[in-house]
Amino acid sequence: MDIKVENLSKLYGSQKAVDDISFVVKTGEILGFLGPNGAGKTTTMKAITTFLKPDSGKIFIGNINAIDSPQEVKKKIGYLPENNPLYSDMAVIDYLRFVAALNGVAKQKIDERVLEMVNVCGLKGEKHKKIEELSKGYQQRVGLAQALIHDPEILVLDEPTTGLDPNQIIEIRELIKRIGRSKTVILSSHILAEVEATCDRIMIINKGKIVANGTAAELRKHSQGNDLIIAEIEGNVSRDQFYTALAELPHVEMVDFLSDSGNKFEIQSTNMSATKHDIFDLCVKNKWYLVQLTPIETKLEDIFRELTLN
Amino acid sequence: MDKAWIIARRELASFFDSLMAYILLILFLGFSGLFTWILGSDVFFINQASLQAFFSVAYWSLFFFIPALTMRLLAEENKSGTIELLLTRPISDWQVINGKFMGTLLLIIIALAFTIPYYITVANIGNIDHGSVISGYLGLILMSAAYISIGLFASSISNNQIVGFLLSLSIGILFHIIFGVLAGSFNGWLSHVFNYLSLSNHFESMARGVIDTRDIIYFLSIIFIGLISTEAVLKRKRM
Numbered sequence: 001m002d003i004k005v006e007n008l009s010k011l012y013g014s015q016k017a018v019d020d021i022s023f024v025v026k027t028g029e030i031l032g033f034l035g036p037n038g039a040g041k042t043t044t045m046k047a048i049t050t051f052l053k054p055d056s057g058k059i060f061i062g063n064i065n066a067i068d069s070p071q072e073v074k075k076k077i078g079y080l081p082e083n084n085p086l087y088s089d090m091a092v093i094d095y096l097r098f099v100a101a102l103n104g105v106a107k108q109k110i111d112e113r114v115l116e117m118v119n120v121c122g123l124k125g126e127k128h129k130k131i132e133e134l135s136k137g138y139q140q141r142v143g144l145a146q147a148l149i150h151d152p153e154i155l156v157l158d159e160p161t162t163g164l165d166p167n168q169i170i171e172i173r174e175l176i177k178r179i180g181r182s183k184t185v186i187l188s189s190h191i192l193a194e195v196e197a198t199c200d201r202i203m204i205i206n207k208g209k210i211v212a213n214g215t216a217a218e219l220r221k222h223s224q225g226n227d228l229i230i231a232e233i234e235g236n237v238s239r240d241q242f243y244t245a246l247a248e249l250p251h252v253e254m255v256d257f258l259s260d261s262g263n264k265f266e267i268q269s270t271n272m273s274a275t276k277h278d279i280f281d282l283c284v285k286n287k288w289y290l291v292q293l294t295p296i297e298t299k300l301e302d303i304f305r306e307l308t309l310n
Numbered sequence: 311m312d313k314a315w316i317i318a319r320r321e322l323a324s325f326f327d328s329l330m331a332y333i334l335l336i337l338f339l340g341f342s343g344l345f346t347w348i349l350g351s352d353v354f355f356i357n358q359a360s361l362q363a364f365f366s367v368a369y370w371s372l373f374f375f376i377p378a379l380t381m382r383l384l385a386e387e388n389k390s391g392t393i394e395l396l397l398t399r400p401i402s403d404w405q406v407i408n409g410k411f412m413g414t415l416l417l418i419i420i421a422l423a424f425t426i427p428y429y430i431t432v433a434n435i436g437n438i439d440h441g442s443v444i445s446g447y448l449g450l451i452l453m454s455a456a457y458i459s460i461g462l463f464a465s466s467i468s469n470n471q472i473v474g475f476l477l478s479l480s481i482g483i484l485f486h487i488i489f490g491v492l493a494g495s496f497n498g499w500l501s502h503v504f505n506y507l508s509l510s511n512h513f514e515s516m517a518r519g520v521i522d523t524r525d526i527i528y529f530l531s532i533i534f535i536g537l538i539s540t541e542a543v544l545k546r547k548r549m
Contacts, residue, residue: 049398053549074400081398085391087320089327101316102399146395 008057019208032199033188078147088132103150117145157187227272228296235288317409380461381474388469442519449516452529459536485509
């Protein structure tokens with residue numbers, strides 16, 4: 001089931017939280033929604049889940065118009081809101097039963113679904129505890145379990161891994177990936193590594209507008225700036241001589257020492273593959289030893305900064 | 311209706327989980343028991359087999375207890391953000407409000423059910439007017455329902471429970487006392503209007519055993535207006 005957003009706008013007072021954005025998420029795709037705080041990620045997600053009414057624009061879930069028939073659409077969506085709100089005074093299992101019933105899971109299937117979710121989300125040992133007694137990581141799992149309980153075709157996850165430790169983050173990511181194969185997933189985050197690791201496609205939003213949309217590789221290709229190479233050379237000459245030799249190569253824009261001593265350099269080049277060969281040839285010619293030659297991909301962080309800092 | 315019932319059950323369970331229900335039951339039964347049997351113009355003092363004493367105590371104690379029950383109903387959900395979870399499930403705003411209303415009313419009905427032994431005891435001592443007891447209980451239930459719907463509305467406005475409590479108590483005081491007082495200090499049609507608005511008038515006639523459709527319509531209108539306004543507030547918050 002696809003999600004189609006057309007010309008969505010949402011105003012808070014006179015400020016445009018979301019400014020005329022359009023995008024499509026296809027079935028089986030995990031879309032990573034990136035952006036600085038206050039960029040409009042959460043507002044967009046709230047509009048998709050029908051919680052907020054947009055000022056203009058259309059949202060289609062499959063073929064159903066989310067604004068005209070919210071009750072139909074809500075059945076298809078599993079939603080983990082920002083900050084993972086939960087009824088903290090309820091026991092995990094009671095809470096999941098409650099959400100299952102609200103989602104219209106058939107009475108005789110509720111226990112089966114709850115048990116399945118408890119297993120999938122690793123809540124077996126905690127199911128009888130009150131939610132407020134759980135650690136943040138487990139609470140997050142409860143939040144995910146409630147979003148998945150009715151086996152929705154669409155999952156909207158607003159910052160699903162905030163407050164988790166690295167092991168938990170990896171577990172939740174794996175879980176999302178596994179589930180995401182058969183569903184349509186939108187997840188927001190401001191952790192870039194997470195989006196890159198989990199998502200098929202990345203959409204960067206800034207000040208309510210989409211500024212980039214594509215796979216991580218595509219985003220890298222489009223970004224400006226030079227390629228970076230790290231080279232470490234050993235030989236019987238001083239580091240300054242290495243420096244000058246490297247700086248004189250064609251395509252090389254800038255050379256930097258990476259440390260105070262040692263012969264490690266950071267080289268900015270306008271043509272990655274030519275420079276790699278040049279450095280190798282240079283070393284062969286002078287009988288130096290090339291100890292390391294590492295091309296550095298443009299980091300997603302840099303693309304993100306470039307697109308969202310004006 | 312089915313979905314609203316799910317909400318109602320959760321609310322009722324949460325009253326019992328948070329001890330709120332037990333505190334209400336103990337205080338309510340303590341007060342009403344004390345004033346019905348032991349203190350003031352109790353059953354033995356007025357020397358009549360009637361539950362008038364109980365009805366007037368219940369009338370006042372419920373007036374104070376209900377805002378304490380309703381204050382968290384929506385304020386807490388607004389504050390913690392769980393309202394977002396609730397309203398993005400396949401359930402309408404109206405069902406959510408209705409469920410919360412029914413859950414609270416159910417707790418009041420449970421509290422009232424515990425006072426049925428009073429009725430049985432009094433009926434055994436003397437000749438009790440069964441009709442007036444039934445209409446009195448009906449009056450208490452309708453009055454509670456009216457205050458619950460006012461309380462829900464008050465709770466929906468802010469995410470602060472204390473604001474919810476004070477606001478519902480202030481609106482309640484209008485119906486409980488002030489309209490009655492105003493009715494006495496005006497003449498003509500204005501007096502009639504305030505007289506009709508005063509909740510105590512309607513309740514007292516029911517406690518005496520008179521079931522008039524005008525009274526029933528009065529209570530039902532307050533309930534309906536309260537719930538509709540709550541729905542409007544919820545809608546507005548999502549604009």
